[in-house]
Amino acid sequence: MSTHMDGTLSLSRLLQNASLLQLLMASATILAVRFIARGIYRAYFDHLSGFPGPKLSAATHIPYIVALWTGSMHRYVAQLHHIYGDVVRVAPDELSFIGPQAWKDIEGHVAAKAKETSGSKPHKHWLRYGQAINKTPSLIIQADSTEHGRVRRIFTPAFSDRALKQQEPLFMKYVDKLVTKLNEAIQEDPERKFDMVRMYNFTTFDVMGDLTFGEPLHMLDNAEYDPWVSIIFASIRFGSRLGILNFYPMLYKAFKALVPETFAKKRYEHFQYSVKRVTKRLEKGRDSEGVDLWDLVLKQEDGKGLSRNEMDSNASLFMIAGTETTATLVSGLTYLLLNNSDAMKKLVKEIRGSFVSSDDMSMEAIAALPYLNACLKEALRLYPPVPTGLPRLTPPDGSTICGHYVPANTSLSLPHLAMYTSSRNFQDPLSFIPERWLGDERFANDNRSVLQPFSIGSRDCLGRNMAYHEMRLITTKVLYNFDLELCPESNDWINQEVYTLWQKKPLMLKLRLVQRL
Template identity: 45%
Template structure:
């Protein structure tokens, strides 16, 4: 008797391995689709505009962070969607800095009585020893650390440290004169880095890295770049676990952990330097002498692990960022010859000798200060936002209700290059900071390159002093021009926490003063 069962070439049973796998894939696809639709249309942030893929999934945002192409994308989104953009399902970028800086980063007083907007820990890694530095610590720890460190960055300390800073800036000028004698063009980007790394290392460890002396990068410099790159990579992995799994899988075939390994090695060497510095008596004031003095007050003393974590922070934040601004301003001045000529006249008209160029005196150079301010607007050394988490009760930012737990920030580069905030935002115009009527409508309060509020940058006075001294002394001694006149130095620069800068080749000519 013939069988009535239907014969099939392939029969899928849910209990078979293939059937189980197919079921898992189908369920995963349904879950992903459901999550995407929910995020885009039903999430508490669905009222905030943004592209569908970014509202639905973190993948577009995370991919651009990893590729270094985040800035042009965020700027384009703000041009399309306005002052607030949902760049990921739980992440908002603002350019309405006249209100958003205070709403997110300001003191919690008056109408801002909600809880503090805490640092979004998913974006901030602890140091390799597991201890958060000043930049990412909780509120109570931050207050204690800041009390310990504030004296090291005070006006009084800066005056006591001026001799050290001046000596290294003078060494920069001397070495540039020697370069002229040797002939050839100069990569000014490298020389700015030599100077700023030597200064911050000397202030931190009581000894420079000798980059200026040796006319080359100390191995630590490349470690700083790698460590900064690791920050963004680790943040994406921690915030979006799919990228962690992806990287772990590919590490089976090729090692992609170089920057993370370098970060650990850099921390180890920095810790060894801290030990050496703490074991000797200082013959002049530096950061560690102020920290050691604070250690005598047990109620606010920093632990050794905290000192190590903050030493690395000071090295990274106090070197590359200042050198980046100096390089960017030099390029912008050379591409804007009227501004360059006006600045040169101001510097050489005020000073008769290099010895007259002091911290107090450079603070009186109004046009130079405007040039640097415009440089900070045009080419901010840290151009992204500083992510904070909205308190659990939710809050209003720039008039928009934002539920608790959302990651929020002011995107500096997009803010500074928006026609909403500045007239001719893509033009380098120092006069906008000097009362020029054409720029009277600029929202100048949106510019906060050193962040804002109780957690703003502790070292900004040192940074201002360094950049002003270096610009004044370099332009007092040299006429500068670009080697390649048609160079678009800013084009296609990528961002991995810090700018990935190309060389800036210039031709120097000594000035007879």
């Protein structure tokens, strides 16, 4: 009897397992059929099916996600544009544009609708920009146009040419300290190798710390990254990969529900660094030593209208946007010059022939150096600090971009590196040739207007002029005082991954102090 019952139970379990297996197989089959059917529909029949691009990228986000995860998005998009032209469907719901009209149509000022166009201007893709920790968005993620305009008007005077002139001693102080620190290290060890990515970062973060909080981060003095800055760098790759969840809302909700409380707590504590620094600066009042951001903001009547949360969120923004990107460009320019000896010789000759001593330099005088400015533009073209561009989204009535009607809820991107290194826009696009910006007839047909590393329109970069002054000043002071030599381990430095920003490797150089009579 027992044996019979055991056999019956075993048979029952076997049938149950078989039924479960059949159910799983049926579910997997249904999901596979749905995946294939949806992919075929997207690639051949949906509202974006008429745009060029690989059918796999039209059918599924998988190629796009792989590129994001591996840090190869800049190469992925550039290759697609090389094959398919000025407009490419890079994902089921995203188009990429590199034509000269794209900047105006996607990010330019809102204008009256032309008769031949349909739809309205696209706006930032707010979902992919994330949320402010203190629930008060900074300028870069402020969706409300009226509020954005109000806050931008308050901060604009602090980044004007007049303000920059007032802040010139602050910039000079830290760039001169960079030169001093390099010189002292050479005196101790003439064969020492320097990671110039670190040295440039130390300088730009110290400058912006003083400008934003009234005191530096002391990174040049300590020759180490401030812990806060180290956290910023460590979070960039994680944040970029985390953005993949935006394509799968259910997974994103599950992540938010399951994410450890310690993660959210650390994010909040990290933001509190800015809060404490702003508090300390405000306690000094307007009589603090020097001229910094808050001296220029708080003396305005409108500046008193800034809420404390607006101060905190924007101070955090300025510390990131005004530092890493500037150091990135100077690092890239240094590498490109060292790999193009003729350009290096011309630039060194211009700089050293224009000033009797380093003390002679001013931001205004340096800004007048034509070959330096051409070198900066060429570096911005070949090594833009934000190589992949930032996403926009078409409104409910769609948009007309470069003559194409683009339906509602379509992501749009202007990939800087792909645009700037395309043979459709530039002659000899992968070569570092500053002369293309100085009227050389070989490059008369270049679409130079596509170079917009600071964007255009009402949401262009507020700190553009400051960035140019700082980049020029660092480059000029370093090349005036030192001869540079690229170390063999950095020969392939520019071949980097991208997670929104370049994942820069150490740029190892040897420096020799220039001997003058």
